[in-house]
Amino acid sequence: MALRDEQGPYFGEYGGRFVPESLIAALDELDAAYRAAKVDPTFQAELAELHATYTGRPSIITEVPRFAEHAGGARVILKREDLNHTGSHKINNVLGQALLAKRLGKTRLIAETGAGQHGVATATAAALFGMECVVYMGEVDTERQALNVARMRLLGSEVIPVTAGSRTLKDAINEALRDWVANVDSTHYLLGTVAGPHPFPVMVRDFHKIIGEEARQQVLDLTGRLPDAVTACVGGGSNAMGIFHAFLDDPEVALFGYEAAGEGAETPRHAATITKGRPGVLHGARSYMLQNEDGQTVESHSISAGLDYPGVGPEHAWLADIGRARYLPVTDDEAMSAMRLLARTEGIIPAIESAHALAGTLELGRVLGPDSVILVNLSGRGDKDMETAGKYFDILDTAALTADHVDDGARGDTA
Amino acid sequence: MTGVASVIAARKAAGSGALIGYLPAGFPDLRTSIEAAVAIAENGVDVIELGLPYSDPVMDGSVIQAATLQALNAGFRIRDGLDAVAEITSRVNVPVLVMTYWNPVVQYGVDRFADELLAAGGAGLITPDLIPDEARDWLAASERTGLDRVFLAAPSSTDARLAQAVASSRGFVYAVSTMGITGARSDVDSAAKTLVARLRAVGATSTCVGLGISTPEQVREVLQYADGAIVGSALVKALSDGGVPAVAATAARLATGCTLS
Numbered sequence: 126m127a128l129r130d131e132q133g134p135y136f137g138e139y140g141g142r143f144v145p146e147s148l149i150a151a152l153d154e155l156d157a158a159y160r161a162a163k164v165d166p167t168f169q170a171e172l173a174e175l176h177a178t179y180t181g182r183p184s185i186i187t188e189v190p191r192f193a194e195h196a197g198g199a200r201v202i203l204k205r206e207d208l209n210h211t212g213s214h215k216i217n218n219v220l221g222q223a224l225l226a227k228r229l230g231k232t233r234l235i236a237e238t239g240a241g242q243h244g245v246a247t248a249t250a251a252a253l254f255g256m257e258c259v260v261y262m263g264e265v266d267t268e269r270q271a272l273n274v275a276r277m278r279l280l281g282s283e284v285i286p287v288t289a290g291s292r293t294l295k296d297a298i299n300e301a302l303r304d305w306v307a308n309v310d311s312t313h314y315l316l317g318t319v320a321g322p323h324p325f326p327v328m329v330r331d332f333h334k335i336i337g338e339e340a341r342q343q344v345l346d347l348t349g350r351l352p353d354a355v356t357a358c359v360g361g362g363s364n365a366m367g368i369f370h371a372f373l374d375d376p377e378v379a380l381f382g383y384e385a386a387g388e389g390a391e392t393p394r395h396a397a398t399i400t401k402g403r404p405g406v407l408h409g410a411r412s413y414m415l416q417n418e419d420g421q422t423v424e425s426h427s428i429s430a431g432l433d434y435p436g437v438g439p440e441h442a443w444l445a446d447i448g449r450a451r452y453l454p455v456t457d458d459e460a461m462s463a464m465r466l467l468a469r470t471e472g473i474i475p476a477i478e479s480a481h482a483l484a485g486t487l488e489l490g491r492v493l494g495p496d497s498v499i500l501v502n503l504s505g506r507g508d509k510d511m512e513t514a515g516k517y518f519d520i521l522d523t524a525a526l527t528a529d530h531v532d533d534g535a536r537g538d539t540a
Numbered sequence: 541m542t543g544v545a546s547v548i549a550a551r552k553a554a555g556s557g558a559l560i561g562y563l564p565a566g567f568p569d570l571r572t573s574i575e576a577a578v579a580i581a582e583n584g585v586d587v588i589e590l591g592l593p594y595s596d597p598v599m600d601g602s603v604i605q606a607a608t609l610q611a612l613n614a615g616f617r618i619r620d621g622l623d624a625v626a627e628i629t630s631r632v633n634v635p636v637l638v639m640t641y642w643n644p645v646v647q648y649g650v651d652r653f654a655d656e657l658l659a660a661g662g663a664g665l666i667t668p669d670l671i672p673d674e675a676r677d678w679l680a681a682s683e684r685t686g687l688d689r690v691f692l693a694a695p696s697s698t699d700a701r702l703a704q705a706v707a708s709s710r711g712f713v714y715a716v717s718t719m720g721i722t723g724a725r726s727d728v729d730s731a732a733k734t735l736v737a738r739l740r741a742v743g744a745t746s747t748c749v750g751l752g753i754s755t756p757e758q759v760r761e762v763l764q765y766a767d768g769a770i771v772g773s774a775l776v777k778a779l780s781d782g783g784v785p786a787v788a789a790t791a792a793r794l795a796t797g798c799t800l801s
Contacts, residue, residue, distance in 0.1 A: 143642055143669050145599050146705070147719055150696035289605055295596065302598045307720040309696065406643040406669075407596065419618045420647030421595040 128373035128449060134323030137446060139439035142322040144302070144409045151309040156324040158229050163331070168224065175220050179253070180209050182217075182335065186343045186500075191470035192483075196490025196499070202347065203473070203503040204340040204368060213476065213505030214336060214364045215246040219315060221332035223250035226313035233257040233312040237301045239266055239294035239360075240430035240478075241273025242505060243317030248282035250315075258282040261300045263293040266430055273509060291424045294434050298408050318361025319438030322409030326438050333367025340500055341371045348498055354379040354489060357502040358481040359452060360396065360432035362441045364504035369450060379451070382441060383485035385427035386454030396425035398437040399445050399452040412439040428457040428513065429477040431505070459484040461517050464507065476505030477513065543635045544663050544688050544711035545746050547586050548767050556798045557763035560748055561585035561791055562639065562772035563779065564604065565621040566593055566611030573611075574624050576779050579788040581632040584795025588628065589666060589770065592621045592640040599641075599668040601723030603773040607780060618644050622660045629661030637690060637711065639666040645678070654681035664688025664711055672708035679708065690714050693739055695731040703742040712746040712768060713739055717753070723773050725752035728762060736766045759797025769797070 134140050142152060162168040176182035184205045193201040206214040226234060234251050235258070238244030244260040251258030260277055264286040267274050277284050290296035298321075305314040319326045319333075337355070344352050355372050357365035359382035372378040387395035395401065402413040405420055415423040415435035427433040444450040460477055463484035468474045475483060479502070486501050493499065507514065515521035551558040561580045565573050577588050593608035593616050600608070625636050638657060645653045645665070657665070664687040670678065672691055682689045688711030693702050696719060705713055717732035718725070732749045739747050749762045750770030762769040771794055778790035 141674050142671065143674055144671070145668055145694070145716075146671055146692040146697055146701070147694035147716055149671060149701065150694070150698065289602075290595065290609060299596050299598050303601075303721050306599075309719060406646055409669075416643070416647065418647065420644040421612065422643075 129370060131440065133327040136440045136443035138404070139412050139442040140323060140326060140410050142409060143406045143411065144322045145306060147306045148309065148322070151305070152322055152324065154229065155225070158225055159324055159328050162225055162228065172221055172224060176335070180216050180220065182209070183339045184208050186340060186347065187473070188347070189467070189471045192467050193490065195466060196487045197493070198495035199490035199493055199497040199499050200348070201486060201490065202344060202352070202498065202500050204336060204500060206336060206364065206502060206504045207475065207479070207506035211246045211249050212508065213242045213246070214333060214367060215243045215317060216249070217335060217367065218317065218329050218332040218363060219243070219246040219250045222313065222315045222328070223254055223256070226256070226315070227254055229313065231311060231313040233259070233308065234315050235259045235261065235301050235304050235312055236315045236317060237261050237294065237297040238317065239263070239297070239433055240509065241266070241270040241277070242431060242509065244284070245273055245276050245280070247315050247317070248277040248280035251282060252280045259304065260284050261287050261297040261304070263287045263291070263297050265292045266294065270430060270509070293424065295408070295422060295436070318363040319366045319440060320361045320408055320410060320412065320436055326410065326440055329363055330366040330370060330440060333363055334370040336364070336367035336502060337369060337371030340368060344498065344500055350498070351375055351378050352500040353493055353497040354381055355500045356381045356383065356482045356486045356489065358383050358432060358478045358504065359437060359441060360385065360434045360478065361436065362438040364502050366438060366440055368500070368502040373449065380444070380449065381485060381489060382450055382452045383455045383481045384452055385429055385432035385481060386456045387426040387428070389456055390454040394426035395454065396427040396433050396435065397454040398435060399441065400454045404442065407436045410439045412442040413437050428517070429460065429481065431476070431478040432481065453485060455481040455484045461514070463487060464514065465518065473503070474507035475503055476507050477510045479504045542663070542686070542688050542711055544587055544637060547635055548712060548746050548748070551586055551798065552767050555800045557766060558586040558748065558768035559584060559759060559795055559798050560587040560589055560768050560770040561775050562589040562591055562770065563775055563787070564591040564593055564608050564611055565624045566614065566616035567607040567776070568610065568780070569614060570616070570620050570624060572784065574627050575784050576787045577624070577628045578631050579784050580775065580791035581628070581634040583788045583791040584798065585791050586634065587768070588634055588636045589639045589772070590621065590625060590628070590636055592618060592638060592644055594641040594644060597641060599721055601721045601773060603776050604722050607776050618648055622656050625657065625662045626660035635663040636661070637663050637666050637688060639668065642667060642670040650677040650681050654685045654687055658685045658687060662687070664690065666690040666714060668692060672704050675708070682710070692716055693735060695719055695735050699738065699742060702739055706739060706742050706744045712748045713744050714770070715739060715747050715749045715766065717749050717751045720751060722751055724754035728752055728758050732762065733765050756794050756797035759794055763798060
């Protein structure tokens with residue numbers, strides 16, 4: 126069987142459904158609706174129309190030669206998911222699931238969000254389709270991503286700060302699951318990554334695989350051949366699965382996922398789940414996760430809120446085990462340097478998440494050499510990260526900041 | 541018939557039904573949690589459901605979340621939970637089922653956990669996030685050791701899934717009274733009664749209802765159609781507010797719901 130044919134619920138020993146019985150009926154209903162929609166030309170046409178007239182698909186590719194000079198002279202090509210409506214790849218999945226929710230007669234969407242990108246995308250779809258929307262966001266994240274909270278509220282969604290547990294993304298997922306258990310008749314849980322119980326990992330991947338399908342053809346058209354490597358950042362892993370999937374059965378194309386190593390994969394402060402974690406059960410699926418000896422989830426750390434998650438999608442766990450994709454750690458500092466490099470050499474400000482893929486690509490290009498072609502998923506734009514970057518590089522007008530901002534912010538220009 | 545099932549059957553035969561009381565191990569500290577479990581057993585609780593604190597308890601409401609988080613922050617280890625089972629069962633003649641999310645058992649080792657739970661005198665496991673479809677290792681380990689295994693049944697479950705829950709469970713089937721999470725509610729959902737009838741229709745002989753039960757009146761109401769009533773958050777709140785004396789008094793009050801009226 127081709128690697129592209131995997132449909133879950135299991136990827137090797139990973140995946141499955143580790144959830145309360147109360148949710149099984151809803152997951153079965155969703156699975157059936159999704160499988161029907163997948164072969165329904167009306168659904169597919171509706172989604173394609175939305176992507177053409179609302180998302181802005183196909184997204185372009187951009188070759189970045191001035192950036193590539195720092196990557197051993199390899200040809201580096203960016204897939205520009207940052208140019209999608211709402212500023213990242215997240216909209217691909219959100220529109221697909223929102224359409225499905227409409228088909229199921231659900232009137233209310235709930236979502237978890239870390240950085241706020243998925244929450245903003247879900248709030249956008251809810252506004253577009255006239256649905257009620259509640260977004261769960263860890264209290265720590267509502268504080269560090271206040272502008273995205275405002276965006277969601279402006280779009281008409283309710284944002285609920287989660288004060289339980291570690292008050293971050295993993296707790297927001299727990300709270301969304303609790304809401305879903307209690308309101309499953311009216312509500313669709315619009316999970317934002319390729320994790321969670323079946324059918325989410327397969328369904329979310331399928332809504333994002335358009336990224337790789339477009340890019341594969343675009344690179345062929347530009348260079349006359351397939352790339353030597355495809356790179357992406359990996360938190361939960363949705364943008365990486367989206368661009369990897371079209372290439373899974375092209376053995377000559379190497380796949381690299383870059384995990385957030387935070388302050389270093391050898392320190393306790395990282396989010397490098399495959400690099401440093403081990404298999405376990407979290408949020409409904411078996412996969413790699415960061416946990417202590419007792420199986421208690423360990424908090425992750427990354428400068429990028431979108432990668433700050435102690436789990437990873439089960440298909441990535443499987444691709445890592447069978448050796449089809451490699452997963453490598455990239456630190457906060459490496460990612461921030463790559464962010465600035467792309468901004469200064471190409472006039473493109475990437476999301477800090479995507480900057481992890483760029484940092485990995487700089488290293489990879491030096492290994493693969495000047496004749497190689499590397500396709501990078503530029504999964505999001507960096508506008509949302511300006512406060513973080515401004516503090517990190519100490520380029521904010523400090524007079525405009527409050528005292529505590531200055532205190533915890535100025536880390537200096539380290540590059 | 542296993543210990544849990546025979547205790548429930550005996551209470552039912554006596555005319556009412558069983559009271560099952562949940563408390564988390566390690567809350568407010570390990571010593572007090574053991575004393576509290578012994579106290580509720582001495583005050584009318586027929587079966588103890590001892591919860592193992594877990595970092596991501598998706599089935600639990602705010603009261604139990606806060607208690608288990610406090611236990612974890614104080615350094616609770618899974619090993620402590622097994623030690624608690626051993627001490628409780630050495631002091632009171634009441635079956636102790638361990639309620640645990642699945643990952644801690646996976647990481648401990650399913651067979652090792654089953655062996656040590658059996659050695660500690662534990663009766664079995666209640667697994668809120670493990671459905672029979674994913675339970676191959678646990679089904680094998682519980683067959684080997686004779687431990688009970690309690691799976692959940694929900695109002696949303698199909699008849700086929702209810703039949704699977706009944707066939708897979710031993711001790712009792714945990715009927716979730718409402719589509720929701722743990723926590724006191726003013727009314728026990730009427731869905732519970734329908735669910736218990738559906739479970740009986742597919743062969744259940746021992747069915748206990750949980751979620752939202754917090755008063756003796758609710759216990760009495762549930763026992764009119766079910767074999768047991770499970771109370772959690774109300775006991776945890778009493779322990780949190782007034783310590784062991786308060787949780788003992790709450791258990792005694794709840795147990796009045798089990799007497800024939």
